[in-house]
Amino acid sequence: MSEHQDGRLRTRWRRSTRTIIAAAALCAATTALASGPTAGPANAGVNLAGRGSAHVSLAAAAPSRVAVGNGHTCAIRTDGALWCWGSNRSGQVGDGTTTNRTAPVRVGTATTWASADAGTSHTCAVQTDGTLWCWGSNSRSQLGDGTTTNRTTPVRVGTATSWASVSAGDSHTCAVRTDGTLWCWGFNRNVQLGVGSSPYIVAAPVQVGTATNWASVTTGYAHTCATRTDGTLWCWGDSSNGQLGLGILSYKATPTQVGTATAWTGVTAGYAHTCAVRTEGTLWCWGENGYGQLGVSVAYQTSPIQVGTATTWTRAGASLDSSCATRTDGSMWCWGKNASGQLGDGTTTHRYVPTRVGTATTWTNDFAVTYHSCALRTDGGLWCWGDNTSGQLGDGTTTHRSAPAQVNLPA
Template sequence: MAGAATAILIGLIVAGFAGTTGAASAAAAPVRAEVASGYAHTCAIRTDGGLWCWGSNSSGQLGDGTTTARATPARVGDATWVAVDAGTGFTCGIRADASLWCWGSNTRGQLGDGTTTRRTAPVQMGTATGWATVSTGDSHTCAVRTDGTLWCWGFNRFGQLGDGAVVYTATAPQQVGTATNWANVATGYAHTCATRTDGALWCWGDSSAGQLGLGLLSYQTTPAQVGALTSWDTLTAGHFSTCATRTDGSLWCWGENGYGQLGVTGTYRTTPVQVGTDTGWAGVRAGLDTVCAARTDGSLWCWGNNTAGQLGDGSTTHRYAPVRIGAATNWTADVAAGFHNCAFRADDTLWCWGDNASGQLGDGTTTPRPEPRQVTLA
């Protein structure tokens, strides 16, 4: 959930909670800073490839071999990682050799290891080493391989695995159709959206709040194209909503809007609606009912649910339009959003704010923070 001047921002767009990499050909990612937030835990990759996690650990989602919560970052082994994403109570990441690993809650097979056994340390997804991006939802996971194929596994009650609802739960990866030009994927609570290398956007799964962007309020069990445009770029999925940028820098959202997470006033939207008129958006990240996005000028903006101060504006007021976080102009597009939010700046410093009941802000306390605070990864 996934990962800063224009060239820097575009280069650092996160792959993740929902994957926000652009619609380009899938390929193994280089090592770079990346952050992901789950329901109450956080994981981040430093530019040296080290992976660090902290916060809630009741299901082993921190990957340290225990179920002990941590209020400060703890390193996950000594491997070199290139991508990470955090689901509700589990985590998945890709190593430098393009192997895929997952850990934490596995009640619905979301770890993809063929079981429903909880894992407190990373377990490899088979023996394949061709994984490019991964996105973790509430109880399902999807990932794109370097050959452009798309795979999903876990819970499938609403067809979020894209297989026509043939299975109810899949404990191992299964391919979504036969296309080999998938670029990026984003998983929500029970829906999935993905872009192809031609810039087309496809969604499937639950659409009870219009989160598929297909103009319907039911569900879709196989991928369906969202409109006819082929200019979609970065992509993210929240709890019951979806947001994406286009190649012209405009930002669009759709789905449930009870907290203003679509960046507009009014109720749910079943088709994409533009957020303002600005065309300088570099990347977007949604988590639960909160959304954050960076602009090409290095500013960071958030909107939606603000119950725990996760919008970073010093208040707990929900916002139906983007509100700027401070005056800094060196935020990257590598943002993680949810009840707590985190983001990297161009100087590779990591900042977190919002809910902190399980120590997910990494500052050694359980005190909520309505404004960004720096996190030390050491």
């Protein structure tokens, strides 16, 4: 089937980062020891090709944000410069070409990039002046520039200067403004824009409802979830695998509250599953679970189910069929599909419970997972692992790695 006949064609989708967190969180480090799931192998020197883990010395200006798409990666340095690499067929690297890059290349000359997110084959980023820019694939108007033309360099989305954060999905994009309003655009086949069943494609940002207390948003393949400042959680779009957490296996065309809890601090949408963290540090997931991406032993789950009993989770990130999360002690844990080594435990074994990534206790809350994963550490910049077919690990090769390897951003 074509991708339009089968909305579940996984080869086109990844789940990124969701909105990249603020710099202050990157410097947070605590020493609270968390109890939880059994740790996986800590053999962090093994990769899919059988070579040792690579370590590249970091340049003076360290990365402060990271986002990953299906086959590309972007990072913002502390000096505000933006660098991308990997798959570039649709121009998602943003360097004005469609040439794959196995090492970081700079996107323009601006030093005012504040946050970014990577979709399947497009990228969007916010600058410090509140402007929003997108580039890459635009076949479903996911760039929001009113066209369906692919862009190989950043193109500004409208004229607003009040964008706070952005989330890029497969073929749709959503963003929150500083006034608390929520906006979406792109493909609406599965009512993932939250504005009803029509139009089928929205070429420029359209406001979702009238609420002015949206705090964050995350876009999956064909569903979207968002939190409000009152701690409530809302989802809409496709729920054929229960990924909306509403106890249904159908669709919701407009935002619908998930349960009655008012303690949600963040949410992340994967291909067909969703995970979220509450204020008391508990982690909850729901939706499809074919590879254990929910971190619990169920076939699928149509309502939120707690992952283990730990109360020290700080942030979760969901992707195709994989999930990762960090804890207050600085450890990172991943679970679900691991065919490309994207769980970072030194193997390609699928994991059905959270499995620890090495022994480091310096992971920040800034990380992203798809077929490959990247994350920031307080003691040494940016680390990536997993699939490297298009050079998305940024080490100058196309060698897959199943354990974290440090990435160098040019000076």
